[in-house]
Amino acid sequence: MSVTTSATIASFGGKLLKLAHNSSVIGGEMKFNLYLPPQASNGGSKIPLLIYLSGLTCTGDNCSEKGFFQHGASKRGIAVLYPDTSPRGFGIKGEDDAYDFGSGAGFYVDATAEPWSKNYKMYSYITDELPKTVFSAFDQLDSSKVSITGHSMGGHGALSLYLKNPGKYKSVSAFAPISNPLKAPWGEKAFKGYFGEDDWQKKGAEHDSTELLKKWKGGDLDILIDVGTGDNFYKQGQLLPENFQAAAKEIGQEKGVHVRFQPDYDHSYYTMATFADDHIDHAAKYLFA
Amino acid sequence: MSVTTSATIASFGGKLLKLAHNSSVIGGEMKFNLYLPPQASNGGSKIPLLIYLSGLTCTGDNCSEKGFFQHGASKRGIAVLYPDTSPRGFGIKGEDDAYDFGSGAGFYVDATAEPWSKNYKMYSYITDELPKTVFSAFDQLDSSKVSITGHSMGGHGALSLYLKNPGKYKSVSAFAPISNPLKAPWGEKAFKGYFGEDDWQKKGAEHDSTELLKKWKGGDLDILIDVGTGDNFYKQGQLLPENFQAAAKEIGQEKGVHVRFQPDYDHSYYTMATFADDHIDHAAKYLFA
Numbered sequence: 001m002s003v004t005t006s007a008t009i010a011s012f013g014g015k016l017l018k019l020a021h022n023s024s025v026i027g028g029e030m031k032f033n034l035y036l037p038p039q040a041s042n043g044g045s046k047i048p049l050l051i052y053l054s055g056l057t058c059t060g061d062n063c064s065e066k067g068f069f070q071h072g073a074s075k076r077g078i079a080v081l082y083p084d085t086s087p088r089g090f091g092i093k094g095e096d097d098a099y100d101f102g103s104g105a106g107f108y109v110d111a112t113a114e115p116w117s118k119n120y121k122m123y124s125y126i127t128d129e130l131p132k133t134v135f136s137a138f139d140q141l142d143s144s145k146v147s148i149t150g151h152s153m154g155g156h157g158a159l160s161l162y163l164k165n166p167g168k169y170k171s172v173s174a175f176a177p178i179s180n181p182l183k184a185p186w187g188e189k190a191f192k193g194y195f196g197e198d199d200w201q202k203k204g205a206e207h208d209s210t211e212l213l214k215k216w217k218g219g220d221l222d223i224l225i226d227v228g229t230g231d232n233f234y235k236q237g238q239l240l241p242e243n244f245q246a247a248a249k250e251i252g253q254e255k256g257v258h259v260r261f262q263p264d265y266d267h268s269y270y271t272m273a274t275f276a277d278d279h280i281d282h283a284a285k286y287l288f289a
Numbered sequence: 290m291s292v293t294t295s296a297t298i299a300s301f302g303g304k305l306l307k308l309a310h311n312s313s314v315i316g317g318e319m320k321f322n323l324y325l326p327p328q329a330s331n332g333g334s335k336i337p338l339l340i341y342l343s344g345l346t347c348t349g350d351n352c353s354e355k356g357f358f359q360h361g362a363s364k365r366g367i368a369v370l371y372p373d374t375s376p377r378g379f380g381i382k383g384e385d386d387a388y389d390f391g392s393g394a395g396f397y398v399d400a401t402a403e404p405w406s407k408n409y410k411m412y413s414y415i416t417d418e419l420p421k422t423v424f425s426a427f428d429q430l431d432s433s434k435v436s437i438t439g440h441s442m443g444g445h446g447a448l449s450l451y452l453k454n455p456g457k458y459k460s461v462s463a464f465a466p467i468s469n470p471l472k473a474p475w476g477e478k479a480f481k482g483y484f485g486e487d488d489w490q491k492k493g494a495e496h497d498s499t500e501l502l503k504k505w506k507g508g509d510l511d512i513l514i515d516v517g518t519g520d521n522f523y524k525q526g527q528l529l530p531e532n533f534q535a536a537a538k539e540i541g542q543e544k545g546v547h548v549r550f551q552p553d554y555d556h557s558y559y560t561m562a563t564f565a566d567d568h569i570d571h572a573a574k575y576l577f578a
Contacts (some may be wrong), residue, residue: 008553009519009555009557009558009559010519010551010552010553010554010555010559010563011559011562011563012562013563014561016559035549064355065355065558066354066355068357068360068562070562071357071360071562119366227297230299262299263299264297264299265299266298266299268298269354270298270300270305270354271299271359273300273301273357273359274299274300274301274302
């Protein structure tokens with residue numbers, strides 16, 4: 001569980017750490033970033049953690065550079081964990097052939113189909129091994145106070161991990177999430193590849209936020225989602241937030257799912273930078289409750 | 290003077306425009322970005338402009354993605370102009386041979402030595418043609434209210450353009466500026482290349498902020514400079530802010546030059562993101578005076 005540090009970068013009064021560890025779940029080295037706000041160094045109370053799951057093609061670097069989460073996290077005293085989006089460099093045939101499958105596109109599931117099932121276990125990695133590693137290495141963090149958020153594929157990750165694990169995360173929010181991957185081209189491709197042509201719909205349903213929401217028994221929800229109306233992937237039907245809203249209505253939780261359609265905003269980090277403070281505030285409401 | 294728009298991106302309630310125009314000073318197309326805050330669209334008072342000059346290797350894109358000037362500019366109602374750092378793609382022999390000379394390294398001077406003198410006229414471009422182009426194309430901007438800031442080579446640009454043109458800019462600030470380029474390896478290389486081996490010291494002195502400050506006659510100064518103590522280029526003697534401070538003392542303006550040595554901060558955009566609001570506030574104090 002040992003963690004190596006390749007860089008310590010001052011940011012908004014705290015520190016952004018560039019880290020790596022040898023993951024036994026993934027079967028090799030995984031990189032990640034951790035932002036420790038100034039409150040992590042003052043010897044006071046343990047501080048809560050927000051996990052930010054990135055989208056297709058990204059590593060933990062993109063959002064830490066362009067997402068502006070450190071601004072609000074510094075003010076509120078929240079650490080932010082930026083994991084990578086897949087195993088990398090295992091030499092699996094086809095791993096680098098497409099932007100939306102393989103490297104950079106782990107989809108936060110545990111693959112069951114060959115040749116992916118050995119290494120592509122991002123669900124277990126994100127829900128279990130990585131946070132354990134982080135809490136073991138950084139004892140100023142409070143392992144009982146964890147929230148989750150993410151963008152696009154990472155928004156799918158955040159919503160599905162939250163809905164699959166009632167009580168595990170104090171809150172969830174998402175930017176432009178792939179909300180119903182079973183019905184979106186990105187999701188179908190990923191689920192077929194990681195679960196196999198025969199099983200993808202059944203196994204995919206266990207990771208599809210809209211399907212999971214229909215079966216939600218965990219109590220009142222308060223989910224914040226931002227989607228830009230200028231987001232080309234929204235227009236192309238990759239995100240389908242309306243399906244998620246419909247599922248919320250179906251279970252009588254429409255007041256707990258707040259989808260904000262932001263006029264003209266696109267799929268980029270410019271959108272996240274603009275609304276990052278709102279998502280930090282949303283998490284803070286529950287992390288400090 | 291016509292400007293073409295390749296993208297309009299929603300950001301912090303305003304719009305980031307990706308623009309290009311045919312520059313007669315440079316002799317070809319130049320790209321730049323312009324952030325219009327929400328106040329630019331409400332039909333109220335004309336709004337002021339902050340020019341942000343980028344550092345070596347950068348284009349106008351880097352800071353608009355990672356610098357977070359839009360955060361403060363949106364709140365205060367200030368437009369931000371992000372020019373490019375040099376002519377590009379003119380096929381001049383050697384233009385792409387080094388990161389610190391030629392493309393991405395115009396140094397905000399008008400070159401006099403061959404083969405650079407035809408196109409590398411960044412001083413005239415930034416002080417004259419580009420703002421005229423912008424004010425002509427965007428009449429919601431107030432051409433009488435312009436401030437300037439920048440990073441590294443762009444910090445040198447901001448300070449030297451301010452000091453060479455008393456009254457032209459309402460205020461100046463800088464991040465990690467090359468404050469005394471005549472005595473720094475980057476500056477010596479650039480001045481020798483753009484002015485020639487014989488003339489570089491004499492002509493360089495006309496663009497060296499420390500030398501310009503010694504001859505300043507423009508009244509009381511209020512210059513904000515942030516330098517990180519973890520900045521490797523500061524440690525290597527490329528920035529030399531102490532020389533600028535000494536010059537300020539020499540002319541009795543030490544109270545007007547505020548160099549903040551920020552503990553552990555490095556040369557990156559993480560530093561700018563952290564303190565961008567302070568620089569926006571500094572500009573706002575004079576732009577709205």
